[in-house]
Amino acid sequence: MIKAIFFDIDGTLLSHTTRSVPYSTQIALQHLKEKGIYTFIATGRHISEMVDLPIHDLEFEGYITLNGQYCYNRDGIIYDLPIHxxxxxxxxxxxxxxxxxxxxxxxxxxxxxxxxxxxxxxxxxxxxxxxxxxxxxxxxxxxxxxxxxxxxxxxxxxxxxxxxxxxxxxxxxxxxxxxxxKTGGKQNGIREVLKHYDIQPEETMAFGDGHNDIDMFEFVGLSIAMGNATQELKEVASDVTDDIDHDGIYNALVKYNILQKD
Missing domain, CATH: 3.30.1240.10 (Hypothetical Protein, Haloacid Dehalogenase-like Hydrolase; Chain: A; domain 2)
Structure with a gap:
């Protein structure tokens, strides 16, 4: 049973073709919240950048930012790891x-x-x-x-x-x-967040499209590469869905019976 899903931003949630979050993804996130499934951002970006992106009005349980180096939720910091x-x-x-x-x-x-x-x-x-x-x-x-x-x-x-x-x-x-x-990465940040929420890795899922998603994919239970993802990420993914501009996230969630098709 999937209890938490982690989403990269660029090329996964946010299309740089349309400069927006696909409507199907917005609907999917709403349905996941209604089902009680935690949704998390897992990105290389900084909190100040996300304010200026069209994801700022979407609701997430928490944020793994800076490739896992700074993780927080609405209550505060869960984990951080600065450079030596x-x-x-x-x-x-x-x-x-x-x-x-x-x-x-x-x-x-x-x-x-x-x-x-x-x-x-x-x-x-x-x-x-x-x-x-x-x-x-x-x-x-x-x-x-x-x-x-x-x-x-x-x-x-x-x-x-x-x-x-x-x-x-x-x-x-x-x-x-x-x-x-060297001891950081999205995987490390996600590990600490899961400890905080008492969730096991096999109860998680992740969506991504780039090189910095590889370690995340190797850690979660079910990893889905976007159709527009790099070939190296597709090779380590559990599955490959459609690209971001063709409802990739929504289609994968329906495929794995996490959501029902509207």
Whole structure:
């Protein structure tokens, strides 16, 4: 019996073709709530970004954000895991010597050192405004949960990871990566949330479309890749549904008898 379902945002809940949440998905979420099934966001995004997206008026039980590093519900924080300060100091020093645009993500703030064409391209691709420019040296004295370097080649990616030994990366765009603690990830955040709600992994389901959903898919009981998902995610998924613009979430929930077709 499915007691909780986790949803990625971009390409899963939110279509960047229509820049909206499909109506069928909105109906599905409403029916899941009526059935008493918990619904959770599981995303790489920050809380401040979600306010500006057309998901802000949808109701969820809780949120696994920053790829599992910051998890909360309406009552407060369930779990958080910042990046080791040694790694943050190292990337700040690297940027000072060899500048590249990079977002630093705190609990309530996210900010970047500067914008360039790569930042504009990536932000346009995810329907999100350019991040605020601030002095990134504040990261020396504030907990950082995620960093997002832009305009990063594979060679630069390896240099960054070499100086951040407590971290791992996820590439979600050809021009951007997410860097989080090595012991983090959506799977880790979901594990802590399930402990809080006394739910077993086999009683859960997840929907996603990208590389940062792989560890989530390997943890939950039933994993559904969107039709528009990457091939590597489809290969680890329990099943593949239709794409986001063809009622993928709703159709999968009906297929597995979690919802009845209207």
């Amino acid at each position: 300060s040694h790694d943050i100091h190292n990337i700040l020093k690297l940027i000072d010597k060899h500048p590249f645009p990079c977002i630093f993500v705190e609990k309530e703030l996210m900010y970047i050192n500067y914008h360039n064409d790569a930042v504009q391209i990536v932000q346009d691709a995810i329907s999100t405004p350019l991040p605020d420019i601030q002095d990134i040296n504040r990261a020396y004295s504030h907990p950082i949960y995620q960093v997002i370097p832009y305009d990063i080649t594979s060679q630069k990616e390896n240099i960054i990871l070499d100086i951040m030994p407590h971290c791992q990366k996820t590439r979600w765009h050809e021009l951007a990566i997410d860097i989080i603690p």
